Structures are given as structure tokens and as C-alpha cells.
Amino acid sequence: xxxxxxxxxxxxxxxxxxxxxxxxxxxxxxxxxxxxxxxxxxxxxxxxxxxxxxxxxxxxxxxxxxxxxxxxxxxxxxxxxxxxxxxxxxxxxxxxxxxxxxxxxxxxxxxxxxxxxxxxxxxxxxxxxxxxxxxxxxxxxxxxxxxxxxxxxxxxxxxxxxxxxxxxxxxxxxxxxxxxxxxxxxxxxxxxxxxxxxxxxxxxxxxxxxxxxxxxxxxxxxxxxxxxxxxxxxxxxxxxxxxxxxxxxxxxxxxxxxxxxxxxxxxxxxxxxxxxxxxxxxxxxxxxxxxxxxxxxxxxxxxxxxxxxxxxxxxxxxxxxxxxxxxxxxxxxxxxxxxxx
Amino acid sequence: xxxxxxxxxxxxxxxxxxxxxxxxxxxxxxxxxxxxxxxxxxxxxxxxxxxxxxxxxxxxxxxxxxxxxxxxxxxxxxxxxxxxxxxxxxxxxxxxxxxxxxxxxxxxxxxxxxxxxxxxxxxxxxxxxxxxxxxxxxxxxxxxxxxxxxxxxxxxxxxxxxxxxxxxxxxxxxxxxxxxxxxxxxxxxxxxxxxxxxxxxxxxxxxxxxxxxxxxxxxxxxxxxxxxxxxxxxxxxxxxxxxxxxxxxxxxxxxxxxxxxxxxxxxxxxxxxxxxxxxxxxxxxxxxxxxxxxxxxxxxxxxxxxxxxxxxxxxxxxxxxxxxxxxxx
Numbered sequence: 178x179x180x181x182x183x184x185x186x187x188x189x190x191x192x193x194x195x196x197x198x199x200x201x202x203x204x205x206x207x208x209x210x211x212x213x214x215x216x217x218x219x220x221x222x223x224x225x226x227x228x229x230x231x232x233x234x235x236x237x238x239x240x241x242x243x244x245x246x247x248x249x250x251x252x253x254x255x256x257x258x259x260x261x262x263x264x265x266x267x268x269x270x271x272x273x274x275x276x277x278x279x280x281x282x283x284x285x286x287x288x289x290x291x292x293x294x295x296x297x298x299x300x301x302x303x304x305x306x307x308x309x310x311x312x313x314x315x316x317x318x319x320x321x322x323x324x325x326x327x328x329x330x331x332x333x334x335x336x337x338x339x340x341x342x343x344x345x346x347x348x349x350x351x352x353x354x355x356x357x358x359x360x361x362x363x364x365x366x367x368x369x370x371x372x373x374x375x376x377x378x379x380x381x382x383x384x385x386x387x388x389x390x391x392x393x394x395x396x397x398x399x400x401x402x403x404x405x406x407x408x409x410x411x412x413x414x415x416x417x418x419x420x421x422x423x424x425x426x427x428x429x430x431x432x433x434x435x436x437x438x439x440x441x442x443x444x445x446x447x448x449x450x451x452x453x454x455x456x457x458x459x460x461x462x463x464x465x466x467x468x469x470x471x472x473x474x475x476x477x478x479x480x481x482x483x484x485x486x487x488x489x490x491x492x493x494x495x496x497x498x499x500x501x502x503x504x505x506x507x508x509x510x511x512x513x514x515x516x517x518x
Numbered sequence: 519x520x521x522x523x524x525x526x527x528x529x530x531x532x533x534x535x536x537x538x539x540x541x542x543x544x545x546x547x548x549x550x551x552x553x554x555x556x557x558x559x560x561x562x563x564x565x566x567x568x569x570x571x572x573x574x575x576x577x578x579x580x581x582x583x584x585x586x587x588x589x590x591x592x593x594x595x596x597x598x599x600x601x602x603x604x605x606x607x608x609x610x611x612x613x614x615x616x617x618x619x620x621x622x623x624x625x626x627x628x629x630x631x632x633x634x635x636x637x638x639x640x641x642x643x644x645x646x647x648x649x650x651x652x653x654x655x656x657x658x659x660x661x662x663x664x665x666x667x668x669x670x671x672x673x674x675x676x677x678x679x680x681x682x683x684x685x686x687x688x689x690x691x692x693x694x695x696x697x698x699x700x701x702x703x704x705x706x707x708x709x710x711x712x713x714x715x716x717x718x719x720x721x722x723x724x725x726x727x728x729x730x731x732x733x734x735x736x737x738x739x740x741x742x743x744x745x746x747x748x749x750x751x752x753x754x755x756x757x758x759x760x761x762x763x764x765x766x767x768x769x770x771x772x773x774x775x776x777x778x779x780x781x782x783x784x785x786x787x788x789x790x791x792x793x794x795x796x797x798x799x800x801x802x803x804x805x806x807x808x809x810x811x812x813x814x815x816x817x818x819x820x821x822x823x824x825x826x827x828x829x830x831x832x833x834x835x836x837x838x839x840x841x842x843x844x845x846x847x
Contacts, residue, residue, distance in 0.1 A: 388724075412588040412596040412639070426660030427585050427598070432534030432711060435660055454659045456588045458598035469717050472725025473559035517558070 179203070179357045180334075180342075180498070183350035187274060187329035189243030190260050190378045193217055196239040200353060200372055207360045208370070214389065218382045219372040227365040233512050234369045234392035234474075235359070235505065236383060236463050237352025237399070238376035241345065242487045244273065244308070244328035249319055253312030255282070257328055258303065261377030265303050267488040275310055276326040282310040330489035340495045341418070347491040348400030349376065351481050355398050355502045362506065365513045366393070376463050380430070383463035387470035394437075394512060395476045397464045398505060400493070401425075401455060403482035414456060416482035419494040421451025422501040425478040427458045430465025437477045440515055444507055451500045455480065475517050479504055519671055520829065522546070522691065526684035530664035532583025533600040533713045535616050536560055539579045543687060543708050550694050551706075561722045562708040566700050566843075573702040573847055574728035574808075575839065576719060576797040577686035578712030578735065581679070582821050584613060584623075584643070584663040593647030595621065595657050598638070601713030605636040607822050612666035613643055619656040621645035621663075667823030674753070674829050681825040683712070685815045685832060686734035693839035701846025702730075712797055716764070719797035723804035730809050730847045732771060733798035734839060736827070737762075737789050737814035748790060750816050752827065755785030756834040759812035762791040764799020770847065771811030778841040785834050789814050813838055 188196040197219050205211060208221040219239070225231075242261030249255055255275065259265075273282045286306050289297070308328060312318035332345040356370045369390045374382035387395065405417040416423040424441050425433050438454075445452035468476035481501045484492040531539035540562045548554055553565040562579070582601035589595060614620050621643040625632045632640045643663070647653035667679025678684075690706055705726045709718035712735075723731070737757050740748035750757050758775045759767045779786040789812075802810035815835050818826040 411590060412642075414588075427534065427587075432585075432600075432714060432717075433660075435534075438660070456659065458585055458587050468559065469720040470724065471721075473557040473561065473718075473721035475558045 179354040180351060183354050184334050184344040184346045187279065187327065188239055188241050188346065189245070189327045189329050190240040190375045192327045193239040193374045196353065197372065200357060203357055204360050204370060214385055216382050216385055217374045218386050220386060220390065221360065221370040223360065223364060223368045223370070225365050225367040226363055227513065229366065232367045232369055232390060232392040233509065234371050234386065234390050234395040235356050236371045236373060236386065236395055236397045236467065237356050238349045238373045238382070238463060239353060240374055240377050241329070241348065242377050243330065246275070246322060246324050246326045246328060248324060249315055249322065250307070251315050253314045253318040255308040255310060255318065255322060257308060261487065263487055265301050265306065268306055269301060271489050272331040273308055273328045274331045275308065275328050276322055280310055280321055281331065282308040285309050332489040341492055342495060343490050343492050345489045345491065347483050347493050348486050351400055351493060351498055352398035355505055358502060359506055359509065364509045368509060373463055380463050380466040384466045384470055387467040387474060391471045392474060394517070395464070395467045395474050396505065396508060397462055397467070397476065397478040398501060399462045399478055399480040400483040400486060400491070401480035402460060402486055403484045406484070416453060416455050416480070418482050418484060418492070419496055420453045421445070421497055422504045423453050423455045423480040423482055425455045425480065428460045429458065430461025431468055431476065433464070433477055434475050436516060437475060441477055441479065441504065441508060444511055445500070445504045448507060450503050451496065452504065520676070520688070523676065523684065523688045524669045526687055527669045527678040527680050530614055530616070531579050531581055531680070532662040532664045533580040533711045535662035536579040536710045540708065543579070543691065546691050547694055557722060557725060559718055559721050560710045561718045563722065563726070564694065564706040566704040568700050568703040568846070571702040571847065572705060572726065572728045574705040574707060574726050574731040574801065575690055576707045576709055576731065576733045576801070577690045578683045578709045578718065578797055579687060580711055580713050581664060581682065582713050583665065586615070586657050586659055586661045586663070589650045589653045590642065591650050593645070593649050593653040594626070594642040595645055595653055596642050597663070600662060602821050603638060604821065605638045605641065608638065609636065609641065611823060613663040614666060615657050615661050615663045617661065619645050665823045675826055676829060677824055677826050679823040679825065681817055681827055682736045682820050685736055685817065685827055689734050689815065689832060689835045689839050692836045693843055696836070696840050697843040700843050704843055709797055716795065716797050716800035719800045720804070723801040723808065727805055728801070728808055730771065731798055731801040732810065732842065733796040733812045734835065735796040735812060735814060736817035736820060737791050738794070738820055739816045739818050742818055745818065746792065750787055750789050752816050752818060753830060754787040754816065755831055756838045757787050757789035757814035757816055759789045759791070759814055762795050762799070763793050764795025765802050765810060767811035768802070768809035770809045774847055775811060775813065775838065775842065778838060778845060782837060782841050784837050784841070786838070
């Protein structure tokens with residue numbers, strides 16, 4: 178299964194090399210051409226059977242949120258900054274893997290009994306945390322780690338419950354895995370499988386892909402927030418786990434082409450694929466930059482709900498994963514008949 | 519009565535739902551264009567052939583509004599903002615969804631408690647539905663809504679909702695119609711989703727690739743008790759932008775506009791706006807950089823259902839835009 182292998186790889190934004198190599202090797206047999214641009218976006222082109230000269234861009238980002246070493250203390254601890262949106266509260270006591278060598282480490286903070294009453298009331302700040310790699314002093318740490326080294330979460334791919342999976346980096350390796358699986362099938366339009374870099378730090382890679390490919394339509398496959406949890410108001414529930422592929426109508430970065438969103442929803446319903454609209458209007462993904470590029474591009478997003486997203490223990494339902502994959506597979510065929518007006 | 523302005527204001531066009539307004543404007547300007555088309559986002563582009571220098575004039579079609587994000591068990595329609603909606607302004611306003619369903623934005627709890635720290639997330643739209651099922655049948659998820667605010671003229675002033683930026687659309691349409699000639703290649707663009715972050719303009723700048731750009735949009739005024747400290751006032755004429763939060767107007771554009779005002783005896787005032795931005799803010803950073811500026815229409819109470827402008831100012835803006843089309847950069 179591509180997904181379980183992909184989430185094992187470290188690919189914090191700007192350091193997508195391992196993910197890119199993995200994908201390149203596996204997608205190459207099924208595509209005519211592969212391009213890697215100056216930022217590291219991987220684009221694999223597959224010729225359509227219909228010869229209509231139109232291109233569908235399928236987009237998934239390779240990067241994941243993580244940390245980066247900013248300083249090494251005298252005692253040999255690593256101070257760090259976050260890369261992408263991370264709630265510092267999820268970091269304490271988590272296992273991490275540091276640098277290209279994957280050095281094991283844990284994230285620490287001053288113990289609870291040493292905190293002042295004021296400190297106890299507040300969420301920790303990133304600057305109060307450190308990574309402990311077991312070094313005996315600064316010189317020891319410096320012999321293994323350098324400032325600027327990436328730090329990725331360390332968290333196994335664990336199936337559990339009713340078809341659920343726990344892992345890090347499900348956002349958006351699940352999109353990468355879906356694209357890899359679908360690349361093996363025929364398509365009527367030309368399809369560009371775009372694996373982007375640096376989505377988590379501001380949709381940076383996707384802009385270049387959109388401009389280079391200038392597709393007639395773009396479909397973004399993503400992991401999205403899922404807040405179907407206790408003590409959450411109905412109106413704050415963006416998606417529900419196990420209720421199918423989530424289609425975006427609006428978020429903080431895109432007001433989606435509603436006609437296309439409706440067609441995607443109806444296509445799923447027609448084929449008994451579980452589907453839901455994403456509620457709430459916040460967040461964003463590569464669609465935000467794609468739809469305003471190259472003179473404007475019709476863009477849609479199909480997502481897999483992920484609880485505890487941007488943490489080392491995101492949770493998805495494999496049913497939702499299958500639903501998103503099947504819907505994307507159908508869309509690749511149906512895009513011929515889509516009404517874009 | 520400025521019938522065209524009234525009609526433009528009366529068409530609801532919240533961000534992302536500009537289709538009806540685009541169709542209306544297309545009919546209004548087709549006869550004075552060499553070509554008219556819409557791009558993938560819905561930007562309406564009007565081309566008049568000229569000397570090869572591309573001058574892009576922009577006015578955004580969208581207005582602030584709401585979008586349905588969730589239905590409640592008792593028939594509530596929960597919403598998020600499309601653009602800069604202030605909760606205090608929005609409370610108890612009438613709204614109208616795209617398909618015609620009407621409702622009132624009401625507190626989701628005890629008013630006295632909510633007023634202490636009012637947020638849009640503490641309001642919902644009551645459309646008179648008895649349960650979630652009925653609410654879903656009337657208003658689908660993702661449907662946009664506009665605030666109500668009937669159009670009225672009183673002396674020299676116009677009071678209406680959505681004058682931001684139907685006033686700009688009006689001026690661009692009128693100037694296109696009245697212009698007897700045009701020097702440059704004119705790309706008059708009626709853009710989408712400006713209120714969501716200049717999104718339509720970003721896209722269209724990449725396809726038109728203009729040499730120069732001028733946005734027609736509203737600006738705030740400093741002539742009321744509640745307004746910001748700034749010199750722009752109602753009745754002071756067309757405002758030529760010096761700067762706002764998104765752009766410093768390019769000297770080529772600023773000076774050209776000022777000179778056209780002098781040559782044609784058009785009343786103008788300089789505009790320095792601390793906050794806010796316009797489509798020009800997005801356009802000027804595209805390509806290798808596009809010298810850009812703005813012709814602004816002074817507007818009181820921006821982003822409320824009772825926006826107010828001066829007809830004289832609007833006339834001056836039409837005259838200046840017409841002069842720019844005729845004489846070029």
C-alpha cells in the first residue's frame with residue numbers, strides 16, 4: 178500500500194526529496210514524461226485517449242508540517258522553529274526524527290511541578306520547548322546535528338478501530354497515494370499529476386505548477402480538518418470521519434466553482450460513493466493559489482477528513498480514502514462531460 | 519435618478535456569486551467593445567483596440583456578504599463572512615440568498631451576553647424554516663447571500679448597499695459608453711472576488727498582461743464623526759490615490775490622472791488611505807511589475823447597508839475615466 182509507505186518518509190516543507198524520489202520511481206512506468214522544476218515540484222504527464230488537447234491537473238502536496246533546528250544549547254539540546262501550522266500543545270513528549278540520518282529525539286519542556294501557577298494556565302510557547310537527542314553537551318550535539326536540519330514527527334502507521342488509521346503526514350501523503358494509484362489507469366484528457374512542495378508554508382509550489390501546466394481544470398486531493406468530536410458545536414464541524422469524500426464549497430483561500438462542486442457531489446451520489454460537503458469556511462489548500470494563476474483556472478478540491486491534522490497522530494478512515502480515490506477516478510473519466518460555464 | 523446605478527446596486531452579487539451582475543454588465547457594454555469574454559473565474563473582460571499599449575481598467579463586481587456553512591436543527595442557517603463583514607453592522611440586517619430566500623441575521627443566544635464580544639459566529643440567519651430539512655430545501659450549503667439596503671437618492675447623495683463597488687462599475691460602464699475614441703488598447707475588466715483578497719484581479723493580470731493598470735473603486739472619507747482621520751470628503755471630486763495599504767500609486771499614473779483633471783477642468787482630491795486596498799494592489803506586482811493607480815469614489819460608511827456617495831463626485835470620476843480612455847497614458 179502506497180499510503181503506509183509514504184507516511185513513513187520524512188518530508189517537512191522544503192525537504193521533500195525522499196517523497197519525490199519514492200513517487201518518481203513508481204509513477205515513471207505509467208507516464209510519458211516527468212518534469213521536476215526549480216522548486217522541486219514533480220509533474221508527471223500522461224497522454225489522454227481522447228486527443229482533445231485538454232489537460233486535467235491532479236494535485237497533491239508532498240510536504241508535511243514539522244520542525245527545523247534553530248539553535249543548539251550549551252547543554253546539547255536543540256531549540257527549534259515550527260515549519261507550517263502546528264499547535265505547540267501537541268508537541269510535548271512527542272518522538273521526532275532529526276536530520277537526514279533520522280536521529281531519534283523527544284520533545285521536552287520544563288516539568289509541571291516546576292512551572293509557576295501562571296505558566297500552568299497558559300499553552301506552552303515553542304520557545305519553551307526543546308528536542309532532546311541524548312547529547313552530553315553542545316559539542317556532542319554539533320557532531321550529529323546542524324542548525325537548519327529538519328525535524329520530522331516519528332509516528333507509526335497503525336490501523337485501528339473500524340477501518341481507521343493513525344499516522345503522521347497523512348496530510349497530504351493520502352493525496353500522493355491516490356494520485357499514484359490512479360496514474361496507472363487510462364484517461365480521456367491529458368492528465369498532469371502534480372506533486373507539489375511547500376504547501377504548508379503558503380501554497381508556494383503549486384503556483385509554479387499551475388503556471389507551467391496551465392490546465393483546463395485542476396482537482397486538488399487533500400487531507401482536511403475533521404472536528405466531529407465531543408463538545409464541538411454542530412456549526413464548527415467541518416467534516417465527519419467515515420462519512421465519505423469531502424467536497425469543498427468555500428474555504429479561506431478559495432470560493433470554489435460551485436457548479437463543479439455540485440457535479441462532483443452528484444457523481445459520487447450516482448455511484449453510491451459516500452460523499453459530504455465540507456462545512457465551515459476556513460482553512461485553505463493549493464487550490465487557493467492555483468485558481469488565481471495563469472488567467473484563472475477552474476479548480477475543485479476533494480478531501481479526506483483527518484482528525485488531529487497537523488499532529489503526529491492524525492486519524493483518517495480508509496473508507497473515506499477509498500471514496501476520495503473512487504470519486505477522483507470517476508472524475509478523470511467524467512471531466513469530458515463536465516459543465517464548466 | 520441614476521437608473522443604471524440603481525439597477526447595478528439592486529442586483530445581488532456577493533463574492534463568488536457574480537454571475538447575474540456579469541450578465542447584466544455584458545449586455546450594457548457589448549455595443550461599445552471589440553470583444554467581450556469571461557475567464558474561468560468569471561472576470562468579465564472588455565477589449566477596445568488601440569495603439570498596442572495595454573491599459574487595464576478594473577472595477578470589481580462583488581460585494582461583501584455571507585455564505586451558508588451549516589444548518590441547525592431548528593432551521594437556523596449558520597453563515598461565514600464573504601469579505602469584511604462587521605458583526606455589529608450585520609446584527610438584525612435583512613439578507614437575501616442567491617435563490618431568493620430571505621432572512622434576518624439574529625443572535626444565537628442571549629443578546630445581552632453576546633453583545634459584549636459580538637462575533638459573526640454567534641449569529642445565524644433565520645429564514646423562517648421550521649427545521650433543518652426545510653432550511654436545507656431553501657438554502658443549500660455554500661449559497662451566498664447579500665445584505666439588503668434599498669437604493670435612494672436625496673439631493674446630491676445616493677444611499678444604498680453595494681455602492682462598493684457598483685459605483686466603480688457604473689463609472690467604468692459610463693466612461694466606456696461616453697468615450698468618443700481611445701488611444702491605448704483598453705482592457706476594461708469587471709473583476710470577481712475582490713473582497714476575498716483581490717483574487718479575480720490576480721488571475722486576470724496574468725492573462726491580460728497590462729502595461730498600465732488603473733482600478734476604479736471606492737475610498738473612505740474623513741468628513742464624518744466616525745470616519746478615519748483623512749482628507750478625502752464627499753463633494754471634493756474624484757479622488758486620485760496616492761497610497762493605501764496594498765500599493766503606492768505609480769508616479770506615471772498619479773501624474774497622468776492629475777494632468778487630465780487640470781486639462782479637462784475636473785474636480786479632484788488626493789487620497790491617502792491608511793488601511794484597505796484595491797485590485798490595483800494585486801495587479802501592480804504581477805509580471806515584471808505594472809505601473810498602477812486608482813481613481814477612487816469617496817464613500818461614507820463603507821461595508822454597511824447604508825453606504826453614501828455624492829453624485830457630483832461620481833460625475834467627476836466618470837469624466838476622468840473617460841478622459842483616460844480617450845487620451846491614454
